[in-house]
Amino acid sequence: MAAQKLMDKRIMFIEGANVSLIKGIVDDMLDLKVLNEGEKEEVIENNKVTRDRARSLIDMVRKKGNSASEKFLEKLLSRDHNLYTSMGLDDQSMKKAKSDLQETSGPQGTQSAGPETWLTLSTPEFIKSIQEKEADSIYEVFDKRERKRLALLINNVEFDNPKMKRNGAMEDQSQMKRLLEELGYRVDIHNNLSAQEVEQALKNFASHEDHKLSDSTFVVLMSHGLRNGICGKHYQDGDTDIFSTDKIFDIFNAKNCAALREKPKVIIIQACRGSENGSVWVSDSLPALSDDGLKKTHKEKDFICFCSSTPDTVSWRHPQEGSLLIQRIVEVFRQDAYHDHIEELFRKVQSRFKEFPLQMPTKERTTLLKKFYLFPGF
Incomplete structure (x- = not known):
């Protein structure tokens, strides 16, 4: 299912991923032995445009099957919660990881991003507190x-x-x-x-x-x-x-x-x-x-x-x-x-x-x- 999920969401990842996210996930995949050094070089060095790097990465991982795809999704969630959410990813197996991430978001928190969100939103509570304290x-x-x-x-x-x-x-x-x-x-x-x-x-x-x-x-x-x-x-x-x-x-x-x-x-x-x-x-x-x-x-x-x-x-x-x-x-x-x-x-x-x-x-x-x-x- 994870591999199919990557297939379904690949365009959104290609459009939303930035350079630092791609390089971070590539390093994660290397540490987890999903990718090897040659594949890392293929993603980063053989593609000079950000979208091409994103496309190469997600397709390479997707073709390795569900286990590799699951690890990819976990690292995407931990590195870019906003993009993960905007892609409409809410897999049951990710709920604990998402909960752990939200617990560390600090007292100001972030509003639930929703399918159209690309950047972290201010919560109504935070806005109200600032407007009251620093009017x-x-x-x-x-x-x-x-x-x-x-x-x-x-x-x-x-x-x-x-x-x-x-x-x-x-x-x-x-x-x-x-x-x-x-x-x-x-x-x-x-x-x-x-x-x-x-x-x-x-x-x-x-x-x-x-x-x-x-x-x-x-x-x-x-x-x-x-x-x-x-x-x-x-x-x-x-x-x-x-x-x-x-x-x-x-x-x-x-x-x-x-x-x-x-x-x-x-x-x-x-x-x-x-x-x-x-x-x-x-x-x-x-x-x-x-x-x-x-x-x-x-x-x-x-x-x-x-x-x-x-x-x-x-x-x-x-x-x-x-x-x-x-x-x-x-x-x-x-x-x-x-x-x-x-x-x-x-x-x-x-x-x-x-x-x-x-x-x-x-x-x-x-x-x-x-x-x-x-x-x-x-």
């Missing part, structure tokens, strides 16, 4: 039945210079789009823009009427980059076609974007801020070639900007799996957004770079005056 120190989160959350994602993949193509960037786009949608945002996506088009897309987004019914926004920019800007699709050597990231804060400040005044504005920038060469990982560095008439308020307030690297350093991206930053953001938000506010989530992302000394993401121009909880599911 004056958290940003208001609107009821999902009434709000209209919007997010903007600009991803430059193709450039006039074909050598500048950002391989792996579409994987970043797919993962970030899904994360934002699961958090309740409608995602406006633009690809391959010039610096002028980036600025216009930002202005158009900032003027959207639905922001009046939103409690927050995300703006994600992904491209090649320089010290203080990101590159448009026409970039060549020199200072042409560069969008200054300082303009983001002007476009969305309290004067120019009244609809988002007093609301959290999360800016994520995946781009290099200097130049350096890489080998196995592909660098995102460049190739060598007033008064509003109503009340006084801080002009630039309620922002948090998370950059993929510190000034003058590179940001790393795998040509198939995407950038380290986006991978880590998705992993942390899926696991911890149900109980952590945004600054703590970004701190946890930074902590995952401890063993990767070539890059350190950084929070900049953070002017949040309160804690911003996403409360997924609420």
Whole structure:
């Protein structure tokens, strides 16, 4: 039955598994002697795309029979409870393992995920406790039945210079789009823009009427980059076609974007801020070639900007799996957004770079005056 269950759920696993989950289960299967070293290499080394790895792994285990498939399901449950649940797996033989897992979930717990859930949801009890204990120190989160959350994602993949193509960037786009949608945002996506088009897309987004019914926004920019800007699709050597990231804060400040005044504005920038060469990982560095008439308020307030690297350093991206930053953001938000506010989530992302000394993401121009909880599911 377990082997048949894997067959029935294989598409959901292929679509939902991320790189770290696949590698973890492969190691588990190796320890349990379900797979050997050659089969491990076949899954990880012979497949460069995440979905291909997931497909190879589940099919390899499934063909080994029910015992191997049962072990696979046990490890899937222990490593990614959300995906396990969203796949509709509730085998009788797994109930004890699931019970043990839930007992260790902590006092805040997680809501029953349900068949459509991809990330851990906040429980009504936890939301109520935060809203009561920290009423004056958290940003208001609107009821999902009434709000209209919007997010903007600009991803430059193709450039006039074909050598500048950002391989792996579409994987970043797919993962970030899904994360934002699961958090309740409608995602406006633009690809391959010039610096002028980036600025216009930002202005158009900032003027959207639905922001009046939103409690927050995300703006994600992904491209090649320089010290203080990101590159448009026409970039060549020199200072042409560069969008200054300082303009983001002007476009969305309290004067120019009244609809988002007093609301959290999360800016994520995946781009290099200097130049350096890489080998196995592909660098995102460049190739060598007033008064509003109503009340006084801080002009630039309620922002948090998370950059993929510190000034003058590179940001790393795998040509198939995407950038380290986006991978880590998705992993942390899926696991911890149900109980952590945004600054703590970004701190946890930074902590995952401890063993990767070539890059350190950084929070900049953070002017949040309160804690911003996403409360997924609420």
